[in-house]
Amino acid sequence: MAVENNFEYTEDSIKSLDWKEHIRLRPGMYIGKLGDGSAQDDGIYVLVKEVIDNCIDEHMMGYGKTIDVKITDHRVEVRDYGRGIPLGKVVDCVSKINTGGKYDSGAFQKSVGLNGVGTKAVNALSNYFKVQSFREGQTKVAEFKQGNIVNDNQVISSSGRNGTLIVFEPDETVFKNFHFIPEYLNDLIWNYVFLNAGLTINFNGQRFHSENGLKDLLERKTDVESLRYPIIHLKGNDIEVALTHCNQYGEEYYSFVNGQYTTQGGTHLAAFREAVVRTVRDFYKKDFDATDVRASIVGAIAVRVQEPVFESQTKTKLGSQNVGPDGPTMRTFINDFLKTELDNYLHRNSEVADALLKRILQSERERKEIAGIKKLANDRAKKANLHNKKLRDCRLHYNDKKGERTDETMIFITEGDSASGSITKSRDVQTQAVFSLRGKPLNCFNLTKKVVYENEEFNLLQHALNIEDGIEGLRYRKIIIATDADVDGMHIRLLLLTFFLQFFPELIKQGHVYILDTPLFRVRNKKETIYCYSEEEKRAAIEKLGNKPEITRFKGLGEISPEEFGKFIGDDIRLDPIILNKETKINSLLTFFMGKNSPERQEFIVENLRVEKDLVEELPIKELPDEEVTEKEEVPGELSV
Structure with a gap:
């Protein structure tokens, strides 16, 4: 039976959107996912990058050694001291798609931003956007709101140094409840200076500068005391490499193209991983298993190529097969470099060569020791996966080659059936x-990886995440620990974080692990319901609703109905990312929190012990209206590592 459709398909059905309307309607095409700032690749950081990338391109061309960056809660200011946008093109460069100076390969040989979209996307997605160019004693200012020009000043004289100033405030109707996380911004700025020798970035009053490039990056990302040998640092034309081995499990890489941090790797990283194995095999004249060579490696690679091709507008994965239009393949370029430079380094540094060999042989022994139990555990896991009651899977996955919404995929790790039941009934089954x-x-x-296979729960979890052979096949973009906000819940969090830090630290280092933040209180009257995540929010809600509202304290996730839970894991989900700071040493951290009878931990507990009397005295009861006062539980704050 035919379905009648009254929609008329005429000339009036065909619509053309102008540049800003299209960007605002489909922001994901230009800046990836929106997000609230809790993930390192959320859109607000892409906006910052797009602006700074232009400053970096000026620096690469030899103009401007300093960039000033100031970022507050909702405002970003970036000032470079390059040549400045030509004054007659100031408005066009930030408001006309496919307009810019980087199409001329003579002006920008190996630039990051080649598509003429970057600052236009920032402009369209900002509630306030200002561009000011200083050039040869003159300046011009233009201001915009959501891409619409509101102030186009005339060129006037100025004593300011040549360069460009960009100021913008992300649109809160697009980036809802957004916030900048300082650690993410610090990493972003550090990466810029690591990749650009001689560049200084003054960020919020702090000076960022690097003399040794990727060597400095690895020193910042690793616990130097745990390295098996000093960092190998190699530089050539359009390529820089740093690598070492440590004692952690897994592989850890940082890859860059033309100064762009390619968080998802690409052809250059694949070539690097392959070339390391091939060079090591040739040097030792032994056919080592590739996993033994790369086990516990920490590496960084940066290449500069002409006309790079990325797999998305956000440039997180390189797709180029060649170094340039007339250059060699990426695979040949990187392999030839390492075959010469790494081989020479190992011949000249016999102590490093001996230490590397010992690390490889240790990995080989560990792999063979668990081979038998690994096969049995995997067979059990395959059978369990057919009827795995622990996992309620979704339809889309992060490692899907081609699929929409894969960046939205997440897995909640819960305690008990009641909590998992509420989440299961209210979740989005797609993601x-x-x-x-x-x-x-x-x-x-302090246990070996053998326990991952011996312990059924850990084995099933690693199979659910698909991380047994590395995180390249990770099935979910976000791994979310969803436990109660009580002592037992905090203990489970620590046990899970210990598991990840011990055996899969790259999951945390690459920003995949989060804590679910759920409301502690529900404050409501007959007209309005407010969910509160802290005592401060509860007091504000009571003051707003007045007249003795009903107050409910959620003591566990299982007490929240599926209907309510859906509100806390949807568009307004609140997540606390687990972030490893530079000062964090994983072994010292785990020894303190999870070691047996740690004297330091005992001393810390004694010095910071707070009894019920202290907690109750801290609560300003007199500020609250009459209500049933129960025992006050200490509410954990943001969990960070």
């Missing part, structure tokens, strides 16, 4: 999976 724990996981601190 949200649930893994249910049975009680408290094993404390795996």
Whole structure:
């Protein structure tokens, strides 16, 4: 039976959007996912990058050694001291798609931004956007709102140094409840100076500068005391490499193209991983297993290529097969470089060569020791996966080659059936999976990876995440620990974080692990319901609603109905990312929190012990209206590592 459709397809049905309307209607095409700033690749950081990238391109061409960056809660200011935008093209450069100076390969040989979209996207997605160019004693200012010009000043004289100033405030109707996380901004700025020798960035009053490039990057990203040998640092024309091995499990890489941090790797990283194995095999004249060579490696590679091709507008994965239009393949270029430079380095530094060999042989022994139990565990996991009651999977996955919304995929790790039941009933089955724990996981601190296969729960979890052979096949963009905000819940969080830090630290280092933040209180009257995530929010809600509203304290996730839970894991989900700071040493951290009878931990507990009387005295009861006062539980703040 035919379905009648009254829609008329005429000339009036065809619509053309102008540049700013299209960007605002489909922002994901230009800046990736929106997000609230809790993930390192959220849109607000892409906006910052697009502006700074232009300053970096000026620096690469030899103009301007300093960039000033100031970022507050909702405002970004970036000032470079390059040549400045030609004054007659100031408005066009930030408001006309496919307009810019980087199409002329003579002006920008190996630039990041080649598509003429970057600052236009920032402009269109900002509630306020200002561009000011200083050039040869003159200046011009233009101001915009959501891409619409509101102030186009005439050129006037100025004593300011040549360069460009960009100021913008992200549009809160697009980036809802957004906030900048300082650690993410610091990493962003550090990467710029690591990749650009001689560049200084003054960021919020702090000076960022690097003399040794990728060597400095690895020193910042690793615990130098745990390295098996000094960092190998190699530089050539349009390529720079740094690598070492440590004692952690897994592989850890940082890859860059033309100064762009390619968080998802690409052809250059694949070539690097392959070339390291090939060079090591040739040097030692032994056919090592590739996994043994790369186990526990920490590496960084930066290449500069002409006309790079990325797999998305946000440039997180390189797709170029060649170094340039007339250049060699990426694979040949990187392999030839390492074959010569790394081989020479190992011949000249016999102590490093010996230490590298010992690390490879150790990895080989460890792999063979668990080979038998690994096969049995994997067979059990395959059978369990057919009827895995612990995992309620979603339909889309992060490692899908081609698929929409894969960046939205997440898995909630919950405790008990009640909490997992509420999440399962309220989740988005397309992108949200649930893994249910049975009680408290094993404390795996100081245990070998053999325990991952011996412990059924850990084995099923690693199979659910698909990380047994590395995180390239990770099935979910976000791994979210969803436990109660009580002592037991905090303990489970620590046990899970111990598991990840011990055996899969790259999951945390690459920003995949989060804590779910759920409301502690519900304050409501007959007209309005407010969910509060802290005591401060509860007081504000009580003051707003007045007249003795009903107050409910959620003591566990299982007490929240599926209907309510859906509000807390949807568009307004609140997540606390687990971030490793530069000063964090994983082994020292785990020893303190999870070691047996740690004297330092005992001393810390004694010095910071707070009894019920202290907690109750801290609560300003007199500021609250009459209500039933129950025992005040200490509310954990933002969990960071």
